[in-house]
């Protein structure tokens with residue numbers, strides 16, 4: 001199948017397009033759809049929506065953690081955090097590049113983000129109040145991201161799935177270093193243990209929200225599952241994350257802030273309480289604790305950095321003869 005591909009531009013045509021049969025055959029054969037393959041316009045649009053949102057999340061996610069680089073407790077922790085934040089920038093670049101193969105430019109995605117027409121993950125709209133928050137972001141947020149991203153390595157769109165393989169390897173380091181911060185605090189003084197517990201208390205529920213609304217309230221899940229973009233549902237991924245993370249909290253001696261959390265031997269999973277969906281939708285709609293600051297900072301960084309992009313394009317044009 002792969003060698004029959006002709007590298008034509010993606011054309012948008014009606015349902016009887018001959019490419020549709022090949023598109024559906026690729027999905028059925030668990031093969032990857034590549035940028036030059038014909039694809040339904042809806043498939044292309046939802047991939048642009050999701051990959052752009054993922055990329056924006058990686059870049060905006062640098063803000064809460066970057067806030068602690070100058071305040072890390074040791075030189076070693078500072079170096080690790082700097083490496084992690086730089087990794088996130090790289091993840092954003094992989095993902096913007098994957099989205100660009102679908103026919104949208106990076107400038108367009110950034111403009112849509114700045115105008116509130118594209119989203120980023122709700123989780124990055126919470127403040128980082130203590131060093132334990134940096135531990136919780138690595139342990140819980142990157143842990144949740146890995147749960148979701150391992151699933152995305154099986155996504156039907158080639159560039160996205162391949163980008164996830166590299167990102168998941170780096171996220172594993174991110175999750176480990178976050179867990180190690182929490183372990184150090186939990187083995188420390190009473191004050192440090194209290195800091196760790198306070199962090200878990202503030203980051204647990206927002207981390208569960210990362211997986212999106214219940215399947216029954218999900219706008220895109222049915223179609224995304226049919227197109228093999230999403231391979232596991234929001235609720236099933238959330239359950240995977242809870243089942244993986246609660247034993248880690250127990251090991252740390254921390255209490256998960258959910259009075260309804262208990263192991264259910266019949267289900268072989270943890271039962272857990274209901275997410276505050278009013279909070280979730282308020283944050284998604286721009287009314288979270290830090291939404292305004294995050295976007296203002298993002299816009300300022302984009303405009304302050306224009307000269308760097310201009311210089312890089314000029315250099316590229318001079319040395320490759322292309323216009324940037």
Ligand code: 3HC
Pocket residue numbers: 049050053054055057058061088091119120121122123141142145148171209210211212213217218219220221224230234284
């Ligand atoms: N934050 C913001 N918006 C969210 C959201 C969240 N946590 N969960 C859902 N939404 C939005 C969706 O974007 C959609 O809105 P839209 O139609 O305007 O785009 C609406 O809520 C309905 O949700 P659906 O379940 O129908 O949407 P999806 O099918 O897209 O599923 C998702 C949501 C599971 C987040 C999916 O988009 C996804 O898997 N995205 C890729 C992973 C990702 O973006 N992760 C973000 C974190 S990245 C990260 O943490 C990096 C780490 O290194 C720190």
